[in-house]
Amino acid sequence: MSRKLKGIPAAPGIAIAPIVHFHTDLDFIPTREIGERDVEGEMRRLGEAITTASRSILFLRHEMASTLSDRDTQIYDVQVNLLHDKTFKADLEREVSTNLVNVEVALQRVVGRYEAVFDKAEDPLMRERSADIRDVGRQLLSALMDRDRSVYTADGQDYIFGADEFMPSDAGLLDREHLRGIVTVRGGKYSHGSILARSLGIPALVGVDKVLAKAPSGTPVILDGESGTLIVNPGKDELTHYHGLIRDRAEAHARLIEVRFAPSVTLDGQHVDLGANVESVHDLQHVETEVVSSIGLFRTEFAFMERRQFPTEDEQVRMYEAAMEAAKGRPVTFRTLDVGGDKPLPYFRTPDERNPVLGWRGLRISLAWPDILYTQIRAILRASASGHARILLPMVTTLDEVRRCREIVETIRQDLADSSTPHDGDIEFGIMVEVPATAIALDQLLPHVDFVSVGTNDLVQYLLAVDRDNPRVASLYDPYHPAVLRMLEKIASQAIRAGKPVSICGEIAGDHYYTMLLVGLGFRELSMAPVFLPRVKLMVRSFTIAEAESVATEALALTDSGAIREVLTAKSRAIWSEFLGEASN
Ligand code: PEP
Ligand code: MG
Secondary structure, eight states, X not given: OOEEEEOEEEEOOEEEEEEEEEOOSTTSOOOOBOXXXXXXXXXXXXXXXXXXXXXXXXXXXXXXXXXXXXXXXXXXXXXXXXXXXXXXXXXXXXXHHHHXXXXXXXXXXXXXXXXXXXXHOSSHHHHHHHHHHHHHHHHHHHHHTTOOOOOOOOTTOOEEEEESOOOGGGGGGXXXXXXXXXXXXXXXXXXXXXXXXXXXXXXXXXOOTTHHHHSOXXXXXXXXXXXXXXXXXXXXXXHHHHHHHHHHHHHHHHHHHHHHTSOOBOTTOOBOEEEEEESSHHHHHTSOGGGOSEEEEEETHHHHHTSSXXXXXXXXXXXXXXXXXXXXXXXXXXXXXXXXXXXXXXXXXXXOOSSGGGSSOTHHHHHHSHXXXXXXXXXXXXXXXXXXXXXXXXXXXXXXHHHHHHHHHHHHHHHHHHTTOOOOTTOEEEEEEOSHHHHHXXXXXXXXXXXXXXXXXXXXXXXXXXXXXXXXXXXXXXXXXXXXXXXXXXXXXXXHHHTOOEEEOSGGGGOTTTHHHHHHHTOOEEEEOGGGHHHHHHHHTTOOHHHHHXXXXXXXXXXXXXXXXXXXXXXXXXXXXXXXXXXHO
C-alpha cells in the first residue's frame, strides 16, 4: 500500500527513486572528563579544528562555484564567519575550562544552546540559521575527531537524499550525478538547503513530518516538488502516472525549445507581449531575455525577506541596477514592497491580526510607514537612469492611496531633478488590480496611472472569499468561476476604453488553458513564471484574434466553472496535440 506524506515544496520537479537516509555526526561523540592542565591542549585542538573546518568549507565553496551563483556560494561564507566568531569561540573555551570537559562535549553543548536560541526566534530567517550552526558544529566535530566525512557514492543508482535536514556542507559530499531529489524533516522554503536545491535544479520537499520513520532507507518513493507530496511505496498506477508526467514534460520541453524564440504573435499577426515574473536578481539572470518582452513583475519583497534588516537606499539602487542589467534593455516592473499576510518581513513585526490577508499588508503598510516607500521609490528612480524601470503598487484599494503615492513619486522626482541626480523623468507608474473594489471602480483610477496589472492570485481570493493558502477551502479557489471571467472582462474593457495598457501577472497568465480566453477578452500582455513561457507562446501562435474572441464569448455565457474549464481545456488540448503531432512528423 502506498502512503502519501505532505511537505513544503522547496524546489520544483518530480523524482522517482529509493530514498537513502543520511545521518548527522553530532550524536556520536566521545565524552571525557579532563583536568585543569588539559585545558590548554583542548584549546589547541579547537584552534586546529577551526582551521581544518574553514579550509574544507572554503574548498567546498570553490568546488560549488561552477554550479552555483555568487549569491548562493555566500552560504559558505556565512559558515566560515561563524567558525571565526569570537563569541562562539569564547563560549566554547568557557565550557571547556569551567566544566572540565573535552572540546567535543563542549561543542555539542554550545551548539545546542545556540540552536535553542535560534529555534525560539520569532523571525523565521533567524530560526533557519540554527541549521547553519548545526552544520558548522558538525564540521568542527569531524575535524576534531579526524573523521573524514566521506563522499557518498551511489553505486550508479539514482537516489533521493533523505535526512533530518539538508545542509550546505552536504552538497559536496553527495554523488550529484545520481541525486534525483531531496526530502527532509526540517527546513523551510528559505533555508539555505532549499536555496541550494533550487539552484542545483534538484526537486526538493522539506518539513515532511517523520519522513525517516515512515520511509525507511531503501524504500521507493515519488517526490513531487510541485504539489509538495511524497508517495512512499508507490503503486503501479502511481508510478505509471508519474513516469508519464516526467516523460511528457521532457518531450514537451524538447519540442518547445524552437517555439521559445519565435515571435509572440497570433495567426493573424497580433502581438501578445509575454513577460517574466521574478523574485530576485538571481532569478532574472536565469531568464532568457530574448524570449520575453519585459520583466512584467519583479516581486521586490523577496529580496527584503532574505535579509536581516531593511536594505538601504544605496543597496536597493545596486539591486535594481543589477536587475536592469540582467534584463538587457527590457522594461523591468518593480513592484513596491508587498509584505504582510502570507509574506511576513522577519525584522518588521506587524501586530497579530484576526484576518491578516484582509488587514495590514502591501501598500497599506508602505503608506503607514512612508519612509519605507520613500526610500524604495527613490532607489527605483535613481536606478532608472541605467535602464527601463517601471513602478507598480500592490494591493491598491482607493483613489486616495494612488494619489498619495503619485505625490511621493513626484516629490522625489523633483528632489532628484533639483540635485541633478540622473533618473528617468518619465518613469511609468502603475497599480495592481487585486481587490475587487479596484476592479469595479477602475475607470476612476485609470486617469491617475500609466498602466495596470491584474494580480489574479489575490483577486480570485478576494472575489470568491477563499483564502488562497487554506487547504480546507482549496477546492473553492476557482479561477474558472464565471464571476472571475466577468471581472476580467470588466477590467480589460475599462482599461481599453481609457487607452491604458493592462497586463495580467497572476498565475493564470502562465496557465496555457487560459491564454485564448485572456487574449479574447482583450489582454495583450501576460507575465508569468518563466517556466510557463514556451507553452503560452505556443498557444498565442496557434489562434487568430477572432477565434480567441469567440472562445471568450462562449465562456462568458456559461454558468458553471466546470463547463468553462471544459471549453478552455478542449481548445488548448486540440492546439497542443496538433503541435505534438506536427512536430513528430
Ligand atoms: C497576485 O496576487 O496575482 C500577484 C501577482 O501577487 P502575489 O502573488 O505576489 O500576491
Ligand atoms: Mg498579490
